Amino acid sequence: MAELLSGSLNMLLVEPETLLRRTVSLTARTLGLGQIHEAASPEAAQRLLRSLPFHGAVIAINCQGPTDCPYDLTLLDQIRAGESASPANLPVAVLAENATSQLLRELNQRNIDRLILKPFRARLLLDAFAAFEALNPAQKSGK
Amino acid sequence: MLAAPIPFNDPERLAALRELLILDTPPEARYDKIVQFARDEFDVPIALLSLVDANRQWFKSKVGLDVCETDRSISFCGHAILQDDLFIIPDTLADERFADNPLVTGFPHIRFYAGAPLIMPSGYALGTLCLIDSKPREVDFTDMAILATLRDLLLQELLPPTEARHG
Numbered sequence: 263m264a265e266l267l268s269g270s271l272n273m274l275l276v277e278p279e280t281l282l283r284r285t286v287s288l289t290a291r292t293l294g295l296g297q298i299h300e301a302a303s304p305e306a307a308q309r310l311l312r313s314l315p316f317h318g319a320v321i322a323i324n325c326q327g328p329t330d331c332p333y334d335l336t337l338l339d340q341i342r343a344g345e346s347a348s349p350a351n352l353p354v355a356v357l358a359e360n361a362t363s364q365l366l367r368e369l370n371q372r373n374i375d376r377l378i379l380k381p382f383r384a385r386l387l388l389d390a391f392a393a394f395e396a397l398n399p400a401q402k403s404g405k
Numbered sequence: 406m407l408a409a410p411i412p413f414n415d416p417e418r419l420a421a422l423r424e425l426l427i428l429d430t431p432p433e434a435r436y437d438k439i440v441q442f443a444r445d446e447f448d449v450p451i452a453l454l455s456l457v458d459a460n461r462q463w464f465k466s467k468v469g470l471d472v473c474e475t476d477r478s479i480s481f482c483g484h485a486i487l488q489d490d491l492f493i494i495p496d497t498l499a500d501e502r503f504a505d506n507p508l509v510t511g512f513p514h515i516r517f518y519a520g521a522p523l524i525m526p527s528g529y530a531l532g533t534l535c536l537i538d539s540k541p542r543e544v545d546f547t548d549m550a551i552l553a554t555l556r557d558l559l560l561q562e563l564l565p566p567t568e569a570r571h572g
Contacts, residue, residue, distance in 0.1 A: 281438060281439065281442050281558070282442075284554075284558065285442070285446075285551065285554050285555060285558070288554045288557065288558075289547075289550045289551050289553075289554045292550045292553065292554065293546075293547065293550050381445060383445070383446050384446055384551050384554075385446065385547060385548070385551065388547060388551075
């Protein structure tokens with residue numbers, strides 16, 4: 263398990279698509295946007311969330327079924343309920359296929375900072391991580 | 406037009422390219438996936454994995470372009486392989502090296518070019534991951550970092566498995 267790096271912000275990226283995940287993670291390293299911890303599935307994300315405190319998270323939410331596409335918001339609920347090593351008000355951006363009024367309402371209730379819709383571009387995810395970094399200037403400088 | 410210069414070590418560079426046994430092979434999904442991702446990420450009409458052979462540039466992967474090779478002398482990638490880092494031409498018409506290049510004055514009417522040289526651990530640049538647009542464009546540091554990352558992912562695919570593990 264990766265250790266917390268002194269002066270380095272820990273970010274979580276939950277995204278099943280390997281190429282997008284790797285591109286964002288490696289580019290973030292080049293840009294000095296902290297350390298991106300990658301999870302390909304909600305299960306892998308849960309393990310990371312239990313073991314590490316994060317400064318921000320970008321989380322892809324999946325449809326649970328073919329009809330009406332209800333999204334699985336379990337991870338978000340666990341974070342907001344304080345069931346992780348991160349603060350309950352952890353800044354979170356969500357990736358979703360599309361935005362329904364119901365989804366927007368659900369995300370609003372969970373104080374989600376940003377919604378990113380398809381097509382997912384690495385640039386948009388990096389912008390989200392950069393915004394999280396701006397919220398944590400003291401940790402970034404190692405103070 | 407400035408013809409693509411020939412690097413002093415071109416014979417050794419070409420030997421390294423041919424050792425890969427990749428020239429004139431069929432398309433492969435592992436390369437196409439990255440090149441398609443590059444095109445979508447930057448929203449350009451053309452993205453290519455170009456390998457610079459003795460007299461031609463040959464495209465191992467191409468998105469948005471139907472030809473499989475062009476003459477090396479008029480290639481932008483032939484210039485890019487001489488660079489240590491990314492080779493960016495924001496507007497070809499404003500650059501005297503390229504303004505009258507046949508790829509600018511004719512199909513595919515290149516106005517913007519960004520090429521990331523594929524430099525092997527041996528130091529030889531075998532080709533590029535490149536983006537082409539028919540409109541002038543500017544790129545910022547984040548764009549360049551993303552392009553460099555995609556180039557690095559392509560390099561991992563190009564390298565023999567033992568070199569990729571240690572690279």
